[in-house]
Amino acid sequence: MGALHQVDSNTNGNGSGTAKDGSRTTIKSWAPATGELLGEVRVSTKDEIRAAVARARKAQAAWGVLPIEERCERLLRLRDALVDRADEIVDVVSRECGKPRHDCLSHEVTVTVDLLSYYCKNAARILAPHDIGLHLLKHKKSSIHYAPRGVVGVISPWNFPFVIPMGDVLAALVAGNAVVLKPSEVTPLSIQKAKEIFDGTGLPEDLFTVVYGYGEAGQALIESGIQKLVFTGGVETGKRVAAACGANLVPCVMELGGKAPLIACADCDVERTARAIVFGGFVNSGQVCISVERVYAHESVHDQLVARVKEITGTLRQGDPNGTETVDVGAIIFPKQIEIAEKHIADAVAKGAQIVSGGKKRTGAGQFFEPTVLTGCDHTMTVMKEEIFGPIVPIQKVASEDEAVRLANDSHLGLNAYVFTKNREKGKRIAQRIEAGSVVVNDVLVNYAAAEAPFGGIKQSGFGRVHGDDALRDMCDARHVFSGRVPEPSSDPLWFPYSSKAYRWQMRVLRALFSRGSIVKRIGKLF
Numbered sequence: 001m002g003a004l005h006q007v008d009s010n011t012n013g014n015g016s017g018t019a020k021d022g023s024r025t026t027i028k029s030w031a032p033a034t035g036e037l038l039g040e041v042r043v044s045t046k047d048e049i050r051a052a053v054a055r056a057r058k059a060q061a062a063w064g065v066l067p068i069e070e071r072c073e074r075l076l077r078l079r080d081a082l083v084d085r086a087d088e089i090v091d092v093v094s095r096e097c098g099k100p101r102h103d104c105l106s107h108e109v110t111v112t113v114d115l116l117s118y119y120c121k122n123a124a125r126i127l128a129p130h131d132i133g134l135h136l137l138k139h140k141k142s143s144i145h146y147a148p149r150g151v152v153g154v155i156s157p158w159n160f161p162f163v164i165p166m167g168d169v170l171a172a173l174v175a176g177n178a179v180v181l182k183p184s185e186v187t188p189l190s191i192q193k194a195k196e197i198f199d200g201t202g203l204p205e206d207l208f209t210v211v212y213g214y215g216e217a218g219q220a221l222i223e224s225g226i227q228k229l230v231f232t233g234g235v236e237t238g239k240r241v242a243a244a245c246g247a248n249l250v251p252c253v254m255e256l257g258g259k260a261p262l263i264a265c266a267d268c269d270v271e272r273t274a275r276a277i278v279f280g281g282f283v284n285s286g287q288v289c290i291s292v293e294r295v296y297a298h299e300s301v302h303d304q305l306v307a308r309v310k311e312i313t314g315t316l317r318q319g320d321p322n323g324t325e326t327v328d329v330g331a332i333i334f335p336k337q338i339e340i341a342e343k344h345i346a347d348a349v350a351k352g353a354q355i356v357s358g359g360k361k362r363t364g365a366g367q368f369f370e371p372t373v374l375t376g377c378d379h380t381m382t383v384m385k386e387e388i389f390g391p392i393v394p395i396q397k398v399a400s401e402d403e404a405v406r407l408a409n410d411s412h413l414g415l416n417a418y419v420f421t422k423n424r425e426k427g428k429r430i431a432q433r434i435e436a437g438s439v440v441v442n443d444v445l446v447n448y449a450a451a452e453a454p455f456g457g458i459k460q461s462g463f464g465r466v467h468g469d470d471a472l473r474d475m476c477d478a479r480h481v482f483s484g485r486v487p488e489p490s491s492d493p494l495w496f497p498y499s500s501k502a503y504r505w506q507m508r509v510l511r512a513l514f515s516r517g518s519i520v521k522r523i524g525k526l527f
Contacts, residue, residue, distance in 0.1 A: 027212055029189045032331040032367040033098035033320040041188045044211035046220040052180050052209045053224040056151045059206040060178035064148040068127060068176075072120035075173060077201045079116045082109065085197055091322075092193045093162050098331025098367070099284050100321040107284070108162040111449050115167050118451035119174045119472060126469045127175065127476065136513075141483050146476035148176030150227035153250075155218045155241065157232050158186035158333055159287040159389075166194055167466060168230040169208060175475035180209045180226065182217050186334055222248055228475070231255070235387075235413075235460050253464030253474075255456055257387040258289040258415030261408035262444070263430065264305055265401055265421035266298040272442065273301075273420040274308035280418070280444030281393035282316065282329050282371045287337065289461075290416035290438075290445055294377075294384050295395040296404035302397045306356060306375055309393070313357045313371050320366060329391065332367040341369050341390035344383040348394065353377050358391070379410060387413065401430060409435045415457035418444055437461065 028040045044052070063071065082089070090104040097104075119126075129145035152172040156165035161183060169179045183191040195210045211217060215237075222229060222244045229252040231241045238256040245252040262280065264273050280292035297305050318329040332338050338361050345359055358370030369391055377384050377394040384394055398404045408417060417436040421427045424441060431439035437457040438447045448455055454468035465471045493502060512518050 024214065027185050027188050029096055029187065031095050031098065032333050032335075033095075033322070034366055036095075038095055039189050041192060041212045043213045044217055046216070049180070049211050049213075049217060049220040050224045052206075052211055053151055053153075053221070053226060055206040056178035056180050056209055057225075059204045060148065060150055060176070063173075063178065063204065063207055064150075064176035066176070068124045068174075071176060072123055072174060074201075074203060075116060075170070076120055078170075078198060078203065079113055079120070081197050081201050082113050082116075089162060089190075089193055089197075093187075093190045094321050094330075096187050096189050097159070097161065097284075097333050098321065099333075100327055100330050103284055103330075104162075107449075108160060112163045112166045112170070114449070115451045115467065116170045116174075119171060122469070123174050123472065126472050139485055141485050143481045145479055145481065146175070146473055147479055149251075149475060149477055150177060151225070152177045152179050152475065153221045153224075153226040153229040154179060154181040155221065155229065155231045155233065156181065156183050156191070158184035159284060159289075161187035161190035162194060164232050165191055168232075169194075171466070171472050172228075172230075172475050173207065175472055177227075177475055178207045178209075180211060180221060180224075182211050182213060182221055185212070185214050188212055219244055222250055226250060228252065230464075230466065238462060253456070253466065254462035255289075255464070255466060256415075256460065256462040257389075257413055258291070258457065258461055259293050259385075259387050259411050259413040260290050260416040260418065260436070261404075261411075261434070262292045262295045262418040263401065263404040263408060263420065263434075264295060264297040264301060265404075265419070265423075265426070265430070266300045267422045268298075268301060268305075268420040269422055269442075270301055270304050270308060274305055274312055276418070276420065276442075276444045277305075277309050277393055278312045278316070278371075282313070282391045283445070285329055285332055285369065286371075286391035286393075287333055287389055288445065289387075289389075290448065291388070292393060292418065292444060293388050295393060296398045296407055297395055298401065298404070299397050299399055302395075306373070306395060309373055309395070310356050313373055316371055318362070318368060318371070329371055330368075332369050332390065335367050337390045338367060338369050341372070341388065341392055344381075344386070344388055344390075344392060345372065345374070348374050348377060348381040348383045351378075351381050353381060353383070353394070379407065385411070405430060405433050409433075411435075412459055413457070413461045414459040415461040416440065416445075416447070435459065437465075 026040045029038045086109045089109050090101050093104045093108050094101050127146045132142040154165050154168045172179045198208050229250050232255040235256045238254045316328045319327045321327050321330045353374045353376045356373040358372035362368035371391045374394040377396045414436045417434045417439045419427045419430045419441050427441035440447050454465035456465040
């Protein structure tokens with residue numbers, strides 16, 4: 001649900017200690033809302049990362065043979081600890097990301113806890129062996145069982161530094177794996193808190209290990225002998241990560257960027273749609289891979305919708321979430337996103353767009369960018385074509401729902417999309433025409449919180465899925481067992497030696513089974 005960037009040591013938002021050979025030895029975490037230094041972690045060396053994977057492999061050998069029910073029972077202690085210490089998690093994430101505490105509690109902690117609860121309740125069913133009914137080889141029996149892969153690597157982003165990595169960590173642990181996680185170098189303290197809580201539950205320490213570093217640390221993790229990698233980040237970084245996984249034959253999940261369109265149909269509830277646009281576009285300062293990043297509003301509701309979006313945006317309170325006042329919109333976590341936002345706005349205005357609200361970086365302390373609404377937008381502008389990852393909502397007027405669908409699909413990304421209409425059946429029909437991994441009708445963002453539902457993208461938004469039953473199964477190797485239902489003879493008519501008689505016999509069987517007018521097919525239709 002975000003973007004992962006390589007951060008240079010001289011950026012205003014993250015710095016590092018440097019060794020004599022030029023290597024970076026520490027990562028500093030700064031509060032984006034205040035500029036305060038929050039803490040630092042030591043960069044892991046390649047040898048330390050390889051050693052962490054080796055220790056994880058030993059821990060997994062004992063963990064993976066436990067019954068699923070026992071693993072889940074132990075992991076529920078972790079869930080209890082996360083709930084008991086939710087305020088601590090909220091405090092760290094809020095300070096490190098500059099996001100409102102409400103967001104941290106609902107989006108980071110609650111979603112994580114619910115996902116773990118769902119998997120612990122249902123893992124035995126999801127991962128149970130099952131038979132495959134064979135349509136032809138009736139004398140054989142076929143079954144699938146699920147075995148832990150081993151050590152799963154996770155490389156996670158900075159925009160949701162707790163829920164995204166912990167969702168992957170917990171799914172891997174439930175399935176019987178060990179995990180080595182490299183968090184974003186922008187937000188290392190949030191996952192450090194998760195590791196601290198994990199270690200206090202009595203679970204094996206090496207079962208979940210955190211390593212810190214930059215791009216080279218991620219490369220070292222991929223090359224360390226892991227059995228799967230889950231990466232969440234930007235498209236360009238994802239391409240390099242996928243290439244490294246391919247070179248090492250490491251199965252991977254790529255959850256990359258998004259450019260979520262919102263289609264406001266002629267019959268939409270304008271008030272709900274406007275509020276959804278504001279929330280979906282500005283929560284977490286727009287730093288969400290499923291943010292509302294472009295709106296296609298039917299011409300019959302466009303003006304009314306824009307006016308209401310402007311009004312609601314004007315009521316938003318922005319500032320330090322850990323100050324004395326409650327805020328709705330916090331800071332920009334990674335300072336480069338401010339430059340990107342400014343470039344998008346300048347390009348759009350130069351091509352005819354109008355700024356309805358916001359449009360600039362706030363002066364004073366902290367990394368804040370005003371919630372911005374643009375109208376008069378079209379697909380000549382980068383703001384409608386490229387991922388923004390900031391608090392900007394561009395709106396384009398369309399003449400029909402067909403035009404809206406065509407424009408929604410005119411993107412190299414396909415993660416989430418939204419349709420607003422009072423006619424739910426129509427909304428579902430439109431949703432099925434949109435090229436995205438998930439399409440939500442009359443709501444925004446909420447699908448990520450559905451533990452049962454798969455989450456992931458198509459096109460350059462990546463491949464593979466997190467959450468849902470299939471994602472848990474994919475944390476395992478699916479192993480196929482094929483056996484006989486009856487005692488096998490000492491030989492088989494399909495084995496050597498071949499003969500012309502055997503060939504003729506096989507041809508008769510082929511035609512009897514598959515010819516359009518065969519007696520076998522006619523008999524089969526009777527039963």
